[in-house]
Amino acid sequence: MRPPEGTLHRKAGATLAAACGTWFGTAVVGQVLFGAYVAIFYVGSALQGRWEDWNKVFPKGHVPGATLSNLAVAAHVLLALVILVGGPLQILPAVRRRFPAFHRLTGRVYVGAMVLTSLAGLYLVWVRGGAVGDLTMHLGISLDALFIMGFAGMALHTARTGRFDAHRRWALRLYLVGTAVWFFRISFSLWLMIHGRPVGFDPDTFTGPFPTIMTFAQTLVPLGILELYLRARDGGSATGRFATAGLLSVLALLTAAGTFAAFLILWKPRIAPSPRAQAQQPAFVPHGDPQRLSLIQL
Numbered sequence: 130m131r132p133p134e135g136t137l138h139r140k141a142g143a144t145l146a147a148a149c150g151t152w153f154g155t156a157v158v159g160q161v162l163f164g165a166y167v168a169i170f171y172v173g174s175a176l177q178g179r180w181e182d183w184n185k186v187f188p189k190g191h192v193p194g195a196t197l198s199n200l201a202v203a204a205h206v207l208l209a210l211v212i213l214v215g216g217p218l219q220i221l222p223a224v225r226r227r228f229p230a231f232h233r234l235t236g237r238v239y240v241g242a243m244v245l246t247s248l249a250g251l252y253l254v255w256v257r258g259g260a261v262g263d264l265t266m267h268l269g270i271s272l273d274a275l276f277i278m279g280f281a282g283m284a285l286h287t288a289r290t291g292r293f294d295a296h297r298r299w300a301l302r303l304y305l306v307g308t309a310v311w312f313f314r315i316s317f318s319l320w321l322m323i324h325g326r327p328v329g330f331d332p333d334t335f336t337g338p339f340p341t342i343m344t345f346a347q348t349l350v351p352l353g354i355l356e357l358y359l360r361a362r363d364g365g366s367a368t369g370r371f372a373t374a375g376l377l378s379v380l381a382l383l384t385a386a387g388t389f390a391a392f393l394i395l396w397k398p399r400i401a402p403s404p405r406a407q408a409q410q411p412a413f414v415p416h417g418d419p420q421r422l423s424l425i426q427l
């Protein structure tokens with residue numbers, strides 16, 4: 130017997146919530162791994178005074194004497210850690226409901242870290258110069274910086290004026306644009322793992338159609354999917370909710386696969402560069418330099 134519309138609708142809502150939770154849980158694991166890599170590699174080498182290790186990842190990671198550039202890079206990666214850990218904490222409803230004062234305090238820290246990281250990133254791209262990639266990639270990541278700053282302002286403004294429904298929506302958008310660089314890394318790594326060799330980009334310059342498309346997609350695609358989800362959740366038909374749940378389930382699988390690929394290709398070789406780990410690098414790595422393909426500035 131066909132269930133009445135109300136029951137079907139509720140089932141669709143529950144399925145959508147479960148799919149969303151599954152995607153979010155998978156994303157949190159991936160972002161925590163990214164954060165762990167940042168802490169172990171960047172903070173670890175800085176604490177040991179081995180700042181020059183940062184140059185293994187990007188060309189001007191640490192330039193002796195270039196104080197402003199070095200400070201901007203250090204602030205950028207350290208605040209990245211706050212963002213990667215703080216994002217999920219801000220979003221989790223349980224934390225928000227049970228510890229509202231903590232949510233308000235960490236919210237200010239999170240928003241501040243977002244804005245400062247973006248400003249440091251913009252400085253590195255447009256003032257210091259020498260960032261990896263071409264103009265399209267610099268424009269793409271700058272678009273992300275503008276979204277971050279705009280959404281941070283909206284999230285703060287709607288919270289201060291007590292418009293909490295709108296606040297939650299802006300906070301979700303902020304969370305997604307704040308993790309765009311992680312989307313880039315997992316998509317790039319999955320792409321490499323699927324093809325087994327560089328396709329759609331030049332591995333020496335890290336330019337080409339793939340990074341150009343991805344530099345915009347990293348921000349715009351997650352935002353588009355969020356709008357689909359919000360529409361389905363807040364007034365969508367049962368069919369729309371089931372369809373969105375299906376999409377989120379597929380994305381959860383892709384997110385898990387991308388995180389696994391990024392861990393193997395980008396993060397593990399830098400934090401555990403044993404001879405065995407080096408040997409695990411894919412055969413296409415050019416010039417015998419396993420870090421070369423990891424030169425992603427985004």
Ligand code: HEM
Nearest residue numbers: 187209247250251253254260261270271274307310426427
């Ligand atoms: C807000 C979220 C962001 C996070 C979590 C983040 C994280 C990182 C991390 C971890 C690195 C070190 C590279 C690596 O180990 O993978 C890095 C480098 C870098 N990021 Fe970001 N980033 C963010 C946003 C931005 C934005 C908005 C810009 C530019 C407007 C930017 C520009 C750069 C640049 C230029 C580098 C140095 C690489 C190079 O010199 O080419 N980042 N970022």
